[in-house]
Amino acid sequence: MRTLLRYGTFPLFFIGFNGLGLWLIAGQAADALRYAALLLAVLTMLAIERLIPWQPMWNRDPGDGAADVLHALVNSGLTYAGIAALPLLVALLPWPSLWPQQWPLLVQVMVAVLLLDLGISAMHQLSHRVHGLWRFHAVHHAAERLYGFNGWMKHPLHQLLETAAGMTPLLLLGVTQPVAAAVAFCVAIQLLLQHANADYRIGPLKYLFATAEAHRFHHVRGPAGDVNFGLFTTLWDHLAGIRPTPRRVRPMPSA
Numbered sequence: 001m002r003t004l005l006r007y008g009t010f011p012l013f014f015i016g017f018n019g020l021g022l023w024l025i026a027g028q029a030a031d032a033l034r035y036a037a038l039l040l041a042v043l044t045m046l047a048i049e050r051l052i053p054w055q056p057m058w059n060r061d062p063g064d065g066a067a068d069v070l071h072a073l074v075n076s077g078l079t080y081a082g083i084a085a086l087p088l089l090v091a092l093l094p095w096p097s098l099w100p101q102q103w104p105l106l107v108q109v110m111v112a113v114l115l116l117d118l119g120i121s122a123m124h125q126l127s128h129r130v131h132g133l134w135r136f137h138a139v140h141h142a143a144e145r146l147y148g149f150n151g152w153m154k155h156p157l158h159q160l161l162e163t164a165a166g167m168t169p170l171l172l173l174g175v176t177q178p179v180a181a182a183v184a185f186c187v188a189i190q191l192l193l194q195h196a197n198a199d200y201r202i203g204p205l206k207y208l209f210a211t212a213e214a215h216r217f218h219h220v221r222g223p224a225g226d227v228n229f230g231l232f233t234t235l236w237d238h239l240a241g242i243r244p245t246p247r248r249v250r251p252m253p254s255a
């Protein structure tokens with residue numbers, strides 16, 4: 001059972017839950033069904049974290065659980081408010097939409113995710129290097145434990161900055177609302193995967209995908225944690241000449 005969870009968690013979320021979200025969006029299902037799917041994903045990750053924990057102590061709530069829930073509600077609310085306003089923003093563009101709407105939805109979402117990840121990665125790196133931005137981003141790094149639900153633990157202003165950095169290229173291209181909704185769903189699933197307190201493995205793919213196995217290095221205190229800035233991939237780290245997993249550094253909490 002543990003082996004099944006260890007190697008099945010990533011495909012379950014990355015393919016299974018993301019696929020469910022895209023299927024609901026493509027079928028124009030009610031928003032409530034999409035939110036129910038996200039809730040199911042959260043509950044599933046919480047269960048997996050108890051069955052194959054990376055650090056058993058992180059499953060105990062030291063008093064941050066309520067704050068994490070509040071951050072999740074506020075920050076996810078801001079994200080979906082932006083999606084609701086997207087058609088109005090696209091309509092203000094002084095040029096026709098350049099978005100490849102004729103492509104299959106899955107391909108559109110994959111392209112959108114890569115563009116979003118580029119913007120978020122750039123803002124994330126700046127937030128570690130510019131003091132004024134770090135003051136807001138430091139809220140996220142104040143976490144003493146990592147578990148699926150605290151991926152949303154961010155200062156609302158920094159959440160807006162990261163979202164703007166990721167969504168602006170898509171907005172300028174005239175991205176459609178269904179694609180934006182699918183991307184937002186994928187972001188929520190990825191935050192669960194990235195911060196999960198679960199000892200799941202993806203083998204050599206950890207050098208490409210920004211999973212918990214790689215992202216724990218980002219939460220190492222000090223300069224050693226200046227790696228793995230992408231939300232979905234470490235591709236932009238590679239292109240920037242950053243080694244995704246630093247040598248001679250152990251991930252949280254041992255560092």
